[in-house]
Amino acid sequence: MTPWLAIGLVLVVGITLFGLIAIYFVGDPQQIRDQGLTPPSAQFPLGTTQTGQDVLAQLAYATRGSLQIGVLVGILATALSAFFGIYGAYRGGFVDEAFSLLSNVFLVIPGLPLVIVISGFVPRDSRGLWTIVVVLALTSWAASARVLRAQTLSVRNRDYVAASKVAGEKPWRVIVVEILPNLLPVIASQFVFAIIAAILGEAGLSFIGLGASNSSTLGTMLFYAQNGFALSLGAWWWFVPPGLVIALFGMGLSLVNFSIDEIINPKLKNLRRYRKRARQVARMERELARRGTSATGTRASRSTVSEVSPR
Structure with missing residues (x-):
């Protein structure tokens, strides 16, 4: 295990455990007190908001919400890219051409403006967690699908794949048993990258007021900190922790992703x-x-x- 992979795993596992476990040891993040904008203390390790809400409790629930959105978007985007990239390249012909055309259309459409437009047209009362997950997944699968298509085209002509076809194996079994195992490192790398993009995308949407209305995330913490004039009031304990969690988690996933790239590409390992x-x-x-x-x-x-x- 390389040092960078170890550092990345420590950051990712540590923040994940914080989001999963810390909610059972903190109080109600929505409880309003008469101790507004108090700095970190023994009673409130990360201080309070303008309305006296515990920042540490909000951070625990917000971290869990962002992780949930990131993982769901990663799974959905990876599944879409695998279907359109692997299945289309294996079938070839009209199916491959249609899937490639669809991927190219999504590639040329600017992702962030499309996400903003779609989220803006959805009423706030109906803009739940799954709405944000679907919107982010639909705008982040095309590039990965192109990569998987190129990899599948190089694998499907190998002897063991041709032998499976000659033996009369069903297409789904050839894809799952013969082709998919060769693409697992690439898919794993794309899954990690999709989580990073999802967390950053959700934080951006929530920061401008287009996030999920019924969930607490790191982006919504930054949104409320901005609306509460935390920066101008010097309440650094309100906006620094969520931004720091996003930065550290993104750095950890990036280090893990780079380590996966070294496994995929032997030239990177030789260069190291x-x-x-x-x-x-x-x-x-x-x-x-x-x-x-x-x-x-x-x-x-x-x-x-x-x-x-x-x-």
Whole structure:
């Protein structure tokens, strides 16, 4: 396990556990008190809002809401991209052309304006969690579908896939048993990226007042902090924690995604090994220079770097 993967897993698991468990140890996030905008203290570790609501309790419930939306959008967007990308490429012909045309149409449509327009046309009373999930999923599957289509086109012509077809296997079994296992690393990477995009997209929608009306998320925390003039009043404990959770969770998922990319692409793994070896040789050169070794040894050590250069 690489250090970056370990850091990413610690961030992702830590924030996920906080969102799942912390709600059972905090109070009511909607309880109004007469202690408005109090800074962090022993009673309120993250202070209170303008109406005396506990920021820590709101953060726990908001983290859980954002994680729920992120995972649901990730599952739905990944399922759509897998269907249109893998199934279309396997069937070929008119089905593949129709699915490719649909993917291209969604690719050329600007994602963020489309999300804003769709969310804006839905009445606020009807704009629930599933509405936001469907809107975000429908606008984030096309790019992944194109990648899966290209991968499927390279896999479907291999000998073991052709042997399954000749043996009379049903199309769904050929896709699930023969093709899908070869695409799991790519699908896993796309799933992680879809979660990141969903959390950021939902936070953006909620920040401008177009989020879900019946759920608490990190974006709604930022929305209410903005409306409560938290920045101008200096109430940093109101808007910094949700923004920090979004940043740390996105960084953790990105590190996990980069590690998955190294597994998928061996060239990235070789490049990481080359850089590690180059740093070791550089330290060796500095040590040799400090000891006054001749330039011959230095040239020999540099030749070592060229030998481990990635291909």
